Amino acid sequence: MSEGTMQRRAQLDQGDQRDRRRKRLGRVLVCAAVAPVMLIAAGCSSDSDSGSGSDSAGEGKSAGSETSASAIPSPTVQAAAYSKLPKPCTVLAKKTLGDLVPKAKTSGKEGNSDDAASRGNCSWSSLDDNGVKGSQFRWLNVSLLRFDSDTTRGAGDEQAQEYFDKQVQAAQSAEGAKGVKSEPVTGMGDAATAVRYDLKKKEGSFKQQTVVVQVENVVVTVDYNGAGLAGEKTPSATDLMKDAQKAAKEAVAAVSSANGSAASSASPSKSASKPASKSASPSKSAAKRN
Numbered sequence: 001m002s003e004g005t006m007q008r009r010a011q012l013d014q015g016d017q018r019d020r021r022r023k024r025l026g027r028v029l030v031c032a033a034v035a036p037v038m039l040i041a042a043g044c045s046s047d048s049d050s051g052s053g054s055d056s057a058g059e060g061k062s063a064g065s066e067t068s069a070s071a072i073p074s075p076t077v078q079a080a081a082y083s084k085l086p087k088p089c090t091v092l093a094k095k096t097l098g099d100l101v102p103k104a105k106t107s108g109k110e111g112n113s114d115d116a117a118s119r120g121n122c123s124w125s126s127l128d129d130n131g132v133k134g135s136q137f138r139w140l141n142v143s144l145l146r147f148d149s150d151t152t153r154g155a156g157d158e159q160a161q162e163y164f165d166k167q168v169q170a171a172q173s174a175e176g177a178k179g180v181k182s183e184p185v186t187g188m189g190d191a192a193t194a195v196r197y198d199l200k201k202k203e204g205s206f207k208q209q210t211v212v213v214q215v216e217n218v219v220v221t222v223d224y225n226g227a228g229l230a231g232e233k234t235p236s237a238t239d240l241m242k243d244a245q246k247a248a249k250e251a252v253a254a255v256s257s258a259n260g261s262a263a264s265s266a267s268p269s270k271s272a273s274k275p276a277s278k279s280a281s282p283s284k285s286a287a288k289r290n
Helices: 003-071 094-100 156-172 237-258
Strands: 119-129 135-146 177-184 191-201 204-215 218-229
Touching (some): 094 119, 094 135, 094 237, 135 156, 135 237, 156 177, 156 191, 156 204, 156 218, 191 237, 218 237
Antiparallel strands (some): 119 135, 135 218, 177 191, 191 204, 204 218
């Protein structure tokens, strides 16, 4: 074999080796180029799935929150039984007024009220002059207070019960009261208590009777006192209390009638007795005397 031939074969072998290296390098470059694309695609796919999951979770939480919020019931309170009050000067029959305050005007004296549907009171005073024998004095006051149900303050009857307790305590702790006695009263309203005591004044010795009644969301307070003046004998506290309870029963019946329901004055009271506690501030009606 000639030297020229051997050179050409060597050149061909070198060319083949260069071709093989170029092909291998091309494959490496192709793979290198493809790999990042696959990674990027995989990364995008992963991010997309993650984002979708996050959004779904967010939507799930939002829907759950809305469902949870809507599932929480709004606070409710039982509606009050009575929505109005009778005119306070009309709650007692003329005959009753004739027995309790015989010399008084049956029209009575109505107190000022900024909300007649929620509060009111009426008073009567009587002076039966017997000449040189003296005179018999009587003073009667009926007050009515109604409570509406409210989600903040509670049911009307519960508020009325709290006020009932306060009225009883106020009567028991009236300024200047002597010989205070309290007793439950049955046969009217949901709860009723009678408080009696003596009250000394310059005009004479007064016998004070207070009857407090809760009927549903209304509290009725009857104050009745009597005195024998200028030598007249002091009236019987027992008789005065009977009259006060009679007036209270009529007032309770008037409240029920004003609301279009049957009088509940004959129904037994739910509470047989109330605790005899003291209050630092007596009620205005119990403290007022003519």
